[in-house]
Structures are given as C-alpha cells and as structure tokens.
Amino acid sequence: MGANEQADSPTISREEILEDHRHVRASLEDLEKHIGQETADEGPWRDHLKGLLSDFEERLKKHFKFEEEGGLFEQLKEEAPRLANRVDKIFADHPAILAQLQKLSGGLSTGPSGMSMSVLIEETSKLITHVREHEAEENDIMMGALWDDVGGRG
C-alpha cells in the first residue's frame, strides 16, 4: 500500500465495469448491424436508428455515471499516479461522446440539422469507433493498474 489511504473505497469493482462494458459492446453491435443493412425503405430505417440511439444514450449515461461516481478510477489515480492523466482524459471524453451522440440524434430530424442516410451511416460509424476506442482505453487503464497490483509498485 502507498501512503495515500484517504480514498473512499470504490462502490464498484473492475468486474462490474467489465460486465457493463459487455452491455455497451452489445449496443454497439446492434448499431453496427443496423447501419450495415441494405434498405430501400428509409423511413422505418431511420425510425429504428432513432430507437437504437435513444437506448444507447440511456445506457451510456448510466455507464458513465457508474464509472465517474463508482470511485474505482479515482482510486486508480491515487494508487497509480502515472495513470492519472489517462483517467482525466477518459472522463473528459464522456461528455464529448454524449455530444456526438446527440448531434447524431439531431441528424434524424427533418429540420436544418437533418442528415442524409449516407451521412447518418458515416456519423454512426464514427461514433461506434470513438466509443470502442474509449472503452478499450479504459480496459487498458484497468489492466495497467492490475499489473501494478500483481507486479508490485515501485
């Protein structure tokens, strides 16, 4: 143990975050499948995308809150200060991801922010890549901290 023992114990575990990541991945796969499907019927296609995005937004909001308020990443920062910058970056990325998602949902409107089907596909694909990279970075941070636990800190 280091000298810093003032951190509150996390209310969530790595396993719980990893389990939640599996749900996020399942949502990403649903989105990916939908944009990969050929369709001649744009109306229902857009409606379905709208539903998927709204479910995904709800899931992500809960997931981010879970990570931000669960204390695990805060504890990692204290225990492994070399990871602190990376934790700060992923937390700052949460609102950026939600903003990207909201812009995309706005793209489904028929108003001025509306997007064509090909742009929707492109933007959804960008969002999927962004979230995948984000989650991979989180997993990597948790694995790095785990490595410290196993190998001893010094």
Ligand SMILES: [Fe+2]
């Ligand atoms: Fe995450």
